[in-house]
Amino acid sequence: MQLVCPVFAQDTIFVNYSSPLIVRVLEISSTQVSYKNFHNPDGLIRKINNDQITKIIYENGKEESRFQLNQKTTGIVSPLKLLIVDGKHIALNNQDISHKAAFKIMMAKDPQTNSDELNDVLVLADSRKNGQIAFNIIAPVSAVAGIYLARQHRFNDPKEQMKAKTYFLSGLSVCVLSIVTAQIYKSLKNKHIRKAALLYNKDLMEAQ
Helix, strand or coil: CEEECCCCCCEEEEECCCCCEEEEEEEEECCEEEEEECCCCCCCCEEEEHHHEEEEECCCCCEEEHHHHHHHHHCCCCCCCCCEEECCEEEECCEEECHHHHHHHHHHCCHHHCCHHHHHHHHHHHHHHHHHHHHHHHHHHHHHHHHHHHHCCCCCCHHHHHHHHHHHHHHHHHHHHHHHHHHHHHHHHHHHHHHHHHHHHHHHHHHC
């Protein structure tokens, strides 16, 4: 199925790998978008795969996400409130939502109706979330503690100055390590949430 979209002003295609493309969209198919460079309307027609597009904003201000493009070109609309997982993105009702929002939706569902596998993955995601929160708290606390202890030993005595430097660097090191660890926990949490979303969809479809 193909949709021809004549455009007379600039459209903007947002992609995964580079700066937004300023273009004139010519045609949208189920697999790719054809366009011309806005600044060179007589130039070559170029094409980009739909899975490389995050969204398109047309000259009239209308915006379409990758999920809306997929529905527009395939005509597929699910009657279920499924969480669509596309790479590291999650969508509901053709709109991007955060992992936090998706997790909240799944946690609101009665766990008695979930499969054991879904409940296990949700527990893992929740534990990673708690780990992320803990290290996000530790990071500023350790930095402040290091600065405070360093200030207590900022005298002219070389030994005291050495202590001050040690306290400061220790606090800074723990802070940086905690920030990195929090990001690792966040990545693992989001990975579990995406896996849970697929299991959540499976449970919904099997319940029909």
